[in-house]
Amino acid sequence: MxxxxxxxxxxxxxxxxxxxxxxxxxxxxxxxxxxxxxxxHATDKHRRVDDYPFGGGAGMVMMIExxxxxxxxxxxxxxxxxxxxxSPDGDLMDQSMAxxxxxxxNIMLLCGHYKGVDERVRDHLITREVSIGDYVLSGxxxxxxxxxxxxxxxxxxxxxxxxxxxxxxxxxxxxSPPVYTRPxxxxxxxxxxxxxxxxxxNIAEWRHERSLERTRxxxxxxQPE
Ligand code: 6GU
Numbered sequence: 528m529x530x531x532x533x534x535x536x537x538x539x540x541x542x543x544x545x546x547x548x549x550x551x552x553x554x555x556x557x558x559x560x561x562x563x564x565x566x567x568h569a570t571d572k573h574r575r576v577d578d579y580p581f582g583g584g585a586g587m588v589m590m591i592e593x594x595x596x597x598x599x600x601x602x603x604x605x606x607x608x609x610x611x612x613x614s615p616d617g618d619l620m621d622q623s624m625a626x627x628x629x630x631x632x633n634i635m636l637l638c639g640h641y642k643g644v645d646e647r648v649r650d651h652l653i654t655r656e657v658s659i660g661d662y663v664l665s666g667x668x669x670x671x672x673x674x675x676x677x678x679x680x681x682x683x684x685x686x687x688x689x690x691x692x693x694x695x696x697x698x699x700x701x702x703s704p705p706v707y708t709r710p711x712x713x714x715x716x717x718x719x720x721x722x723x724x725x726x727x728x729n730i731a732e733w734r735h736e737r738s739l740e741r742t743r744x745x746x747x748x749x750q751p752e
Contacts (some may be wrong), residue, residue, distance in 0.1 A: 528631060528682055529559045529605070532671050533597050534638040535576055535589075537562045543672040552685040560675065565589075568596035577641055586642035594637065594648050601635060610635040610653045612644065613667030613674070617656030620674060622697040624657070628674075629681035636674065638667030700751040704737035 532540060540562045544550060552558045566574050570592055577587040598610065608631040611617075618624070628634060637644070637653060649656065659670045679685060681692050696703040707718040721733045742749055 528557070528629075528679075529561070529633045530675055530678075531561050531563060531601050531607075531633070531635045532638065532675070533563045533565055533594065533635065534668055534671070535565050535640055536638075536666065536668055537564045539666075539668040540672065543676065548680050548685060549676055552679050552682060555684065557682050557684050558679050560679075563597055563601070565593050565597050568593040568600070570596075580642065584642075588642050589639060589644040589648075591645040591647050591652075594644060595652055598635065598637070598652055605633055607633045607635050609655055610637065611674075612637045612639065612649055612653045612656045613658075613670040614639060614643065614649075614656045615658050615661075615663050617658040619661070620657055620659050620677070622677075622695075625674075625677040625681055628678045629683075634678075636667075636671040638671050640666040697749075700742075700749055701738040702741045702745060702749075704734040704741065 534540070540560075544553065544560050549558075549560070553560060566576050569576050575590065576593050577589050580586065580588045601607070609628070611634065613636060637648070657670075657674060659673050664670055686692050692698055707722060711718045711723060719733070721729060724730070739751070742751070
């Protein structure tokens with residue numbers, strides 16, 4: 528899988544993909560994540576990527592031309608399954624959306640800023656709009672990083688059997704059960720006896736019950752599959 532991220536703040540991606548699971552996925556060549564600076568496609572000598580809104584008002588709007596040039600340069604290299612604009616008014620992301628994209632070949636993520644992008648970008652250059660939740664971020668970059676993390680960890684081979692995504696919260700419509708590690712007694716705060724019992728069947732049953740209980744209490748609307 529390949530994910531191309533288009534941004535005017537490429538430095539914002541130096542952290543999130545350089546650690547842990549996403550880094551390992553890259554090292555194993557299960558995913559290629561490429562960051563593209565939209566400003567490199569600006570046409571005027573000031574490398575402008577934003578301008579005043581027609582009709583007036585506060586805030587700047589990202590111009591269509593540098594964005595189209597950046598998108599077209601990538602499209603000339605390969606076909607894309609989806610060109611996604613990250614936007615708070617897009618389709619709400621959930622685990623099933625992450626599953627859907629984890630099986631795709633090539634995806635582009637366009638990050639907006641300021642008051643957003645010229646509407647003609649949304650009308651003509653992208654195939655979908657995605658939001659990561661009903662709150663407003665100052666730009667699409669953190670949303671693109673969240674989207675990428677949620678998708679990449681589901682690519683077959685990224686997680687080992689030990690950390691299989693199948694036991695994730697949400698994956699089977701249930702929240703995960705509580706987990707514990709040493710020490711078994713910390714200042715009198717004890718680990719449930721059953722986890723120390725060695726009875727695998729009973730432990731599995733206990734975990735399933737805790738999952739059901741937690742789901743009922745915290746996500747009453749969530750439907751187990
Ligand atoms: Cl995709 N972008 C921005 N700017 N804010 C958001 C978002 C995206 N998703 C939730 N909030």
